[in-house]
Amino acid sequence: MAKLPVSIDKIIEDFGPHKAYAPQTGFQGNKEPDKLVKTHCCYCGMQCGIKLKVKDNKIAGFEPWEEFPFNEGRLCPKGVMRYMQNNHPDRLMDPIERVEGKGYKPVDWDYAMSRTVNEIKRIQEKYGKDAFAMLSGVSLTNEKSYMIGKFARVALKTANLDYNGRLCMVSAGGGNKKAFGLDRISNSWADLKHAEVILVAGANISETFPTLTHYVWQARDNGAKLIVVDPRMIPLARTADLHLPIRPGGDSALFGAILKIMVDNDWLDHDFIDNYTSGFQETIDAVKDYDLDWAEEHTGISKDLIYQAAEMWGKANTSFLLHARGIEHHTKGVENVLSCINIVLASGRIGRPYCGYGTITGQGNGQGGREHGHKCDQLPGNRDITNPEHRKYISEVWGINEPDMPGKGLTAYEQIEAIHRGEIKGLISICFNPLVSLPNNNFVREALEKLEFYVNIDTFLSETARHADIVLAGSLHEEEEGTVTTAEGRVVKINEAIKPPGNTRRDGEILMELADRLGEGDKFNFATSEDIFNELRVASKGGTADYYGITYKKVVDNYGVFWPCKSLDHPGTPRLWEDKKFETPDGKAHFNPVKYRPASEMPNKEYPVVLTTGRVVSQYLSGTSTRRIGKLIDQYPEPLLEIHPKLAYQYGIENHDLITVKTRRGEAQFPAHVVETIREDTVFIPYHWGGKASANQLTIDNLDPTSKIPEYKVCACQLVKTGKKGSVERTETAYQSWTTEDKSRTRTQDQE
Numbered sequence: 001m002a003k004l005p006v007s008i009d010k011i012i013e014d015f016g017p018h019k020a021y022a023p024q025t026g027f028q029g030n031k032e033p034d035k036l037v038k039t040h041c042c043y044c045g046m047q048c049g050i051k052l053k054v055k056d057n058k059i060a061g062f063e064p065w066e067e068f069p070f071n072e073g074r075l076c077p078k079g080v081m082r083y084m085q086n087n088h089p090d091r092l093m094d095p096i097e098r099v100e101g102k103g104y105k106p107v108d109w110d111y112a113m114s115r116t117v118n119e120i121k122r123i124q125e126k127y128g129k130d131a132f133a134m135l136s137g138v139s140l141t142n143e144k145s146y147m148i149g150k151f152a153r154v155a156l157k158t159a160n161l162d163y164n165g166r167l168c169m170v171s172a173g174g175g176n177k178k179a180f181g182l183d184r185i186s187n188s189w190a191d192l193k194h195a196e197v198i199l200v201a202g203a204n205i206s207e208t209f210p211t212l213t214h215y216v217w218q219a220r221d222n223g224a225k226l227i228v229v230d231p232r233m234i235p236l237a238r239t240a241d242l243h244l245p246i247r248p249g250g251d252s253a254l255f256g257a258i259l260k261i262m263v264d265n266d267w268l269d270h271d272f273i274d275n276y277t278s279g280f281q282e283t284i285d286a287v288k289d290y291d292l293d294w295a296e297e298h299t300g301i302s303k304d305l306i307y308q309a310a311e312m313w314g315k316a317n318t319s320f321l322l323h324a325r326g327i328e329h330h331t332k333g334v335e336n337v338l339s340c341i342n343i344v345l346a347s348g349r350i351g352r353p354y355c356g357y358g359t360i361t362g363q364g365n366g367q368g369g370r371e372h373g374h375k376c377d378q379l380p381g382n383r384d385i386t387n388p389e390h391r392k393y394i395s396e397v398w399g400i401n402e403p404d405m406p407g408k409g410l411t412a413y414e415q416i417e418a419i420h421r422g423e424i425k426g427l428i429s430i431c432f433n434p435l436v437s438l439p440n441n442n443f444v445r446e447a448l449e450k451l452e453f454y455v456n457i458d459t460f461l462s463e464t465a466r467h468a469d470i471v472l473a474g475s476l477h478e479e480e481e482g483t484v485t486t487a488e489g490r491v492v493k494i495n496e497a498i499k500p501p502g503n504t505r506r507d508g509e510i511l512m513e514l515a516d517r518l519g520e521g522d523k524f525n526f527a528t529s530e531d532i533f534n535e536l537r538v539a540s541k542g543g544t545a546d547y548y549g550i551t552y553k554k555v556v557d558n559y560g561v562f563w564p565c566k567s568l569d570h571p572g573t574p575r576l577w578e579d580k581k582f583e584t585p586d587g588k589a590h591f592n593p594v595k596y597r598p599a600s601e602m603p604n605k606e607y608p609v610v611l612t613t614g615r616v617v618s619q620y621l622s623g624t625s626t627r628r629i630g631k632l633i634d635q636y637p638e639p640l641l642e643i644h645p646k647l648a649y650q651y652g653i654e655n656h657d658l659i660t661v662k663t664r665r666g667e668a669q670f671p672a673h674v675v676e677t678i679r680e681d682t683v684f685i686p687y688h689w690g691g692k693a694s695a696n697q698l699t700i701d702n703l704d705p706t707s708k709i710p711e712y713k714v715c716a717c718q719l720v721k722t723g724k725k726g727s728v729e730r731t732e733t734a735y736q737s738w739t740t741e742d743k744s745r746t747r748t749q750d751q752e
Contacts, residue, residue: 003449004466004467005099005101005102005104006101006102006103011103011466014103014104015090015104015461015466016089016090016460016461016628017090017460017623017628018089018090019628019629019634020084020087020088020089020628020629021630021631022084026060026061027055027059027060027061027087028055028056028060029053029055029056029058029060030053033054033055033060033061034055034056035053035054036051036052036053036063037051037054037478037495037496037497038050038051038065038068039051039052039477039493039495039497040484040492040493040494041075041078041082042082042139042476042477042478042625043078043079043082043364043620044078044208044209044362044363044364044487045209045360045361045362045364045365045366045486045487046070046071046211046486046487047364047365047484047486048068048070048071048074048075048079048211049065049067049068049070049071049559050062050063050065050075050079050082051064051065052083052478054498057498057501058086058087058498058501059083059086059478059497059498060083061083062080062082067559068559070189070211070488070490071211074211074214075211076210076211076617077210077618077632077635078618078619078626078632081631081632084628084631085629088460088629090460090461091459091460091504092458092461092471092473092504093106093473093501093502093503094106094107094108094502094503095108095109095112095470095472095473095503096471097111097112097115097469097470098468098470104461104471107470109503109505112470113513113514113517114517115469115470116455116470116472116514117514117518119453119455119469120132120156120426120428120453121518122453123453124157124158124426126425127425129157129158129406130159130160130406130409130423131423131425132156132160132424132425132426132428133160133410133415133424133426133427134148134151134152134158134161134162134427134428135161135162135163135164135415135428135429135430135434136148136162136164136429136430136431136432137163137164137363137430137431138163138164138165138168138169138363138364138365138366138370138374138431139363139365139369139477139621140365140369140431140507141365141483141484141494141529142365142368142369142371142372142482142485142533142536142547143508143529143532143536144480144482144507144508144511145365145368145369145372145373145374146372146373146380146532146535146536147508147511147512147526147532148161148374148430148511149161149372149373149374149375149378149379149380150373150398150523150524151511151515151524152374152406153398153406154400154515154520154523155514155515155518155519155524156428156518157404157406158406159406159408159409160376160409160415160418161374161375161376161409162374162410162411162412162414163369163370163374163375163412163432164412164434164437164621165363165370165375166411166412166413166708167329167412167438167710168325168362168363168366168709169328169359169361169363169366169367169370170333170370170704170707170708170709171327171329171330171333171334171336171337171704171706171707171709172323172328172359173370173707174333174334174337174706174707175336175337175338175340175341175592176337176359178334178338179345179589179592180341180577180582180583180589181544181582181583181584181585182545182576182582182583183370183371183382183544183545184358184367184489184545184563184576185356185357185359185360185487185488185489186350186351186356186357186358186575186576186577187320187356187357187358187488187574187575187576188488188489188490188562188574188575189212189215189488190574191353191354191355191356191575192215192216192219192320192322192356193215193218193219193222194219194222194318194353194354195224195318195319195354195355196316196318196319196354197224197225197226197227197312197316197318197319197320198216198219198224198225198319198320198322199229199309199313199320199321199322200226200227200228200229200230200322200323201228201229201230201251201255201322201323201326201327201340202229202230202323202324202325202326202327202328203322203323203325203326203360204235204236204324204326204614205234205322205360206234206236206617207234207235207616207617208614208617209324209360209487210617212360212487216236219320220239225241225242225316226239226240226241226242227241227244227309227312228240228243228244229244229251229254229327230243230244230245230246230326231245231246231247231610231612231678231679231682231684232245232642232677232678232679232682232684233245233678234677241312242305242308242312244299244305244306244309245301245679246299246300246301247299247301247679247681247682248599248610248612248682248714249599249602249610249713249714250298250299250300250301250596251326251327251330251336251339252332252335252336252339252594252596252597253294253295253298253596254299254301254306254339255336255339255340255342255594256286256287256290256295256339256342256594256595256596257290257292257294257295257299257306257310258309258310258313258314258343259284259287259290259339259343259346260287260288260291261292261307261310261314262310262313262314262343262346263284263287263346265310265311267310267311267313267314267315267347268346268347268348269346269347269348271348272345272580273345273348275580276580276582276589277345277588278588278590278591279591279592280345280346280591282591282593283342283591283592283593283594285593286593286594286595287594290596292306292307300679300681313343313347314347316347316349318352318353318354318355319355319356320354320356320357321343321344321356321357322357322358322360323336323337323359324360324362325362325614325712325713326614326713327340328359328707329709329710329711329712329713330599330704330709330713330714331599331703331704331705332597332704333707333709334704334706334707335597338592338594339594340357341357342591342592344357345589345591346591350577350589351575351576351577351579351580352578353575360487362621363621364477364484365484365485366487367487367489368483368491369485370382371485371545372539373539376408376409376410376411377408377409379391379394379539380394380536380539380540380543381539381541381542381543381544382543383543385405386408388402390543391405393542394539397535398523398539400523410424411703412434412708413438413439413701413703413708413710414703414708415427416438416443416447419447419448419450420446420447422450424451425451425452426452426454427451427453427455428454428455428456429454429456429457430457430458431457431458432464433464433621433622433690434464435448435463435464435467435690436462436463436464436622436623436689436690436694436696437622437696438696438710439699439700439701439710439712440666440696440697440699440700440701441694441696441697442665443701445467448464453469454468454469455468455470455472456468456470456471457471457474457507457510458473458474459473459474459476459625460624460625460628462622462624463622463690463691472505473502473503473504473505474505474506474507475504475506478494478496478497478498479497479498479499479500480496480507480508481494481495481530482529482532482533483533483552483555485563486560488562489563489573489574490561490562490574491547491555491561491563492559492560493552493555493556493560508529512524512526530552533552537549537550537551541566544583545564546564547565548566548567549561549567549570549572550565562574599714599715600700600702600711601664601700601702601711601714601715601716603681603716604716606718607662607664607716607717608716608718609647609681609682609717609718609719610679610681610682610714611661611682611683611684611685611698611699611714611716611717612682612683612684612712612714613685613686613687613695613699613713614686615686615688616688617636618633618636619632619636619686619688620688622690623688623689623690626688627688636686638671638726639670639685639687639688639695640671640672640673640685640686641659641670641671641672641673641684641685642673642675642677642678642683642684642685643659643674643675643678643683643719644674644678644679645674645675646680647681647683648674652721653672653674653719653721654672654674655672655673656671656726657722657724657726658670658671658672658722658724658725659671659672659719659720659721660719660721661683661685661698661717661718661719662718662719662720663698663699663700663715663716663718664700664716665697665698665699665700665701666697666698667697668692668695668698669692669722670685670693671725671726683719685698687699687712696712698717699711699712699715700715
């Protein structure tokens with residue numbers, strides 16, 4: 001492996017990202033399509049229903065699918081424009097091969113597959129099976145997620161498989177399993193509309209899950225009180241009854257203090273605690289010293305607000321607590337999740353109508369994708385790869401001997417570290433752009449440059465794919481049938497709207513051919529996606545994520561089915577725990593003691609400001625598709641540095657000033673956006689961009705010891721004025737993943 005084969009300018013000229021727009025009159029066939037296909041949005045975990053217009057095997061537009069019960073036709077800006085990726089000029093139409101000094105050339109499929117398989121065999125014969133690793137993603141269907149887990153263990157025979165949900169859901173999963181023995185939101189969104197109190201922590205719903213906002217507004221119309229915990233006054237917080245502007249990293253201190261106040265005032269459900277939980281005394285002992293003065297010091301929130309929040313939550317009759325990455329992207333992410341669960345259990349408000357708890361899955365199949373096998377420690381049905389009984393059952397389903405199944409492998413960032421150590425020599429990835437999405441990404445780039453062989457399956461040449469030896473031209477969401485599981489645990493159907501264009505192939509077909517060339521084709525003899533799903537059903541049977549009773553027909557007939565669904569006559573489970581029987585060994589919900597500890601990197605004199613990161617409404621994850629859609633880019637052309645006026649005044653910063661942000665990992669420049677909607681000691685940068693515009697050049701790569709999730713949400717930084725202003729030219733070229741001022745330097749570095 002080497003650095004980029006040609007200059008970044010040349011790569012972008014040939015492969016983008018370029019901004020694309022629909023014709024002003026619309027695509028041909030928009031008014032009279034050949035057909036309308038009911039399916040779902042390809043982006044976040046809401047998986048809104050949508051109808052795609054198809055003309056001549058192209059997506060010509062969309063119509064709202066008003067009958068689908070979750071979004072009832074509503075779509076966010078990304079959903080409205082999601083069809084634009086299909087006609088995009090940047091689309092890879094052939095497999096391509098890296099050519100030093102020239103860029104990338106199209107190659108035929110036989111050559112691309114032969115070279116890939118030969119390199120896999122060479123590396124594994126020389127260095128061992130685990131020297132070839134795989135990284136995957138949870139914007140894929142359940143069928144592909146399942147097949148990837150099987151492909152890595154049966155065809156590649158490697159332990160080193162992980163996925164980009166490692167950057168998203170794993171802290172929530174770790175906490176949920178400890179507390180409940182099962183990893184899913186407890187209720188459907190229908191219960192949210194009728195909750196008396198809603199507490200939202202670290203979840204910018206209005207920008208990252210916009211269609212879910214409707215459910216919050218319905219609850220507000222019904223009289224619900226709203227508490228929002230976030231260091232920024234996000235849109236949802238502007239109308240909240242209470243906004244708790246927490247200092248990043250203070251979450252477990254806040255929820256521990258709320259629990260202490262609940263205990264002191266006896267705002268507890270003693271019957272539920274005594275009969276259906278364990279560990280309560282140890283948990284309240286852990287927070288016995290959390291008085292309001294202590295809480296104010298460690299959270300940065302006034303003690304009056306903390307008490308009001310505890311009172312509002314403690315006295316409620318019904319409630320719903322939601323959180324997302326804001327509390328999970330920490331080296332104590334699992335502890336933060338458990339501290340939230342503790343106040344839910346103390347109130348006894350779970351397993352009842354209009355009473356719920358859960359994490360909001362960020363990626364399109366963030367829920368289903370973490371249930372069926374492409375995590376390093378997991379087997380289908382959310383089974384444990386280290387559990388002998390679980391291994392035996394799945395081995396029988398797969399038709400292999402249990403000793404031949406690899407064990408637990410390395411997590412996503414641990415794989416990067418292993419590449420640096422020389423333990424991993426080859427990599428295959430799909431639906432993952434780690435060069436943008438992993439922290440300390442200069443370290444990630446160096447790892448890619450050390451690989452002996454890297455093959456990427458994708459539809460566009462992402463920042464990471466630029467480093468590949470071979471890129472296999474895969475399929476878009478609308479080009480392959482399957483299912484996904486929404487953030488509320490509803491399994492829904494993705495319908496194929498068009499055939500893969502040109503010389504592209506369906507992802508599933510690519511994986512099956514690779515498996516066949518690796519000598520395991522008889523284990524991947526699936527004629528249809530439904531065949532894969534039917535094997536998944538059997539593989540999940542008896543696991544905590546049991547899909548056995550779900551069929552394609554049942555999903556279509558019922559607008560989705562909520563798992564667990566253990567038999568064909570079972571209707572599914574929109575609301576968990578109504579029988580008060582939990583999936584833990586003792587059948588009880590478990591309190592877990594949490595003692596507050598600071599973030600791994602706190603501000604000091606040298607790095608005095610807290611940096612936190614997140615999303616914006618018009619972009620999705622690493623932006624591989626959304627940074628190619630003109631209207632979405634125009635809405636937010638480049639990452640901005642949000643800074644409070646008082647902090648800006650301290651540094652002499654004015655709006656649009658170009659500011660160098662430095663951390664112990666690196667530095668980057670961003671235009672200042674002076675706003676009153678952020679804490680005075682904190683700055684915020686969105687992370688969707690790559691290259692010199694990447695926030696993840698700065699973020700810290702310390703991991704939660706349990707979930708191995710990186711601490712994206714807090715690190716220490718310096719702010720330095722450059723004496724320059726952000727420019728129109730800079731804004732217009734920001735989507736190309738470099739900054740105007742750094743073009744020459746970037747080009748030079750890439751050619752070294």
